Amino acid sequence: MKNLVYKALAVLVLSTTLAACSPKEEETVSGTGTLALEFDNSFKGDNLILGSQANVTASNEVLKITTAKYIISNVVLTKEDGTTFTYPKNQSYFIVDEATAASHVIALKNVPAANYIKVSFGIGVDKEQWKLGADGQGDFLAQAQASSMMWSWSAGYKFVAFEGNFTSATVAQPLPFKIHTGQTGTDYNYTTVALDLKSKALVRGAITPQIHIIADLAKVLNSTNTIQLSDNNPNGTGAMIMGGAKLPLITQNVATMFSVDHVHND
Template sequence: MKFQLKNILAVMALAIAFTSCSDDDDNKITGEGSIKLEFDNVYGDADFAFNTAYTNSNGEVIKATKVKYIVSNIVLTKTDGSTYTVPKSDSYFIIDEGTATSTLLELPNIPAANYKSISFGIGVDQEQFNLGATGQGDFLTTAQNAGMMWSWSAGYKFVAFEGTFTSSTVTTDTSYMVHTGQTGTSYNYNTINIDFPENAMVRTTITPQVHIMADVKHIIDGTNKISLTSNNMGGMGAMIMGGANLPLITANLSNMFEVHHVHND
């Protein structure tokens, strides 16, 4: 019995020593590095591609010609629960399926640490918008050039999802346009929170790449099912840019993103 007890105590001592050593190693992480965020658009279980037919839950066949969304206010959470917030002036991006370089963001000057999750906004937060046109910096011009503004008074488009569709009652290709953003008293900004399946190990010598899957199906075919056919306005097509559908679409975005994997090399 004494021999067994000694063995148990020895194992416990080794475990404590190993944990302490690991904690010491974590505490010794210093310096800064970079992290890459890769946004990979998919449609359900399929890779996303323009002008490819996808059938939604309403039996509508859609072909997308535009997928753009604004990513903002990136915050990284460390394994100890503390956070690093990317400076606001460097934290507004437009992810554009039509521009491959826009889908890979590299964030510099990140404190070296082990990170377990990320949060980011979809759209431009109201605090930033309230700074006025002169307070937007270069991003205002970027958004205008990308077609992600209605007008300054109307504000930014947070998501632009466009293409054509058919259904059992709409038998010829008919255009649709889904734009989210501020409408009336509803701002429709959304914050996304995602855990990493493994830690992102930012080091001076390691730049992790976080592979974020963005399922564009969720825009109108998530928890809330939005019918393009019901929003068809005849010659103008289906135009969803306000009304009761917009907060439903904003809610859908909460489940649009997940981290598939993290490369630590």
């Protein structure tokens, strides 16, 4: 009788061990979902406040920023297996405006369910899209015009609009500044950004990940290149950088101002 009990216990232990060691059934990932990109504007680590906040640059210039807008375009998501999903081009143009809270979150719909590890996007409207002409821009042309993110159709889109007033060691009374990037006679000034995620974004039908991206506006002036507004104030009436040799340098800076803070999988 004892032998039968021992044999039964042995069979039970063996069965339990085999069950524990057997591979877990893998999750079936299929269908589509929504993924959100949240753009959080800051200045050297502080949340950006328009109009009143005194922002000190690395060049010791003090900015009060009144406008911070930029165009996000051509979003590409990289899966953990290395393959990519390119968001449909005719839907892939967005304006992020610090003054409009609803614009800070971009909802990408009908994204294939997968685990994503990287996001890339453009800053501005790529030249291929602009070459389609006004009729080829869809609804985005009217949106850009309403948001003052175009000069004119022939002059093209403003990719970044960064405005306010400034003081410095040589500028005692506040003077206005405007930095607008976009196409010029010699440079198109479109740039791209690629960001690794700190954790996977799990797109599912019932899960909408949100990638929280910090945009540090201080880097517009101080990053790969150092741009001093007081050096771009030839007439003593303000710094207006909307063309010339400094604009490609600012475009290089803009490419460095984005970083991923975290990912929510809710």
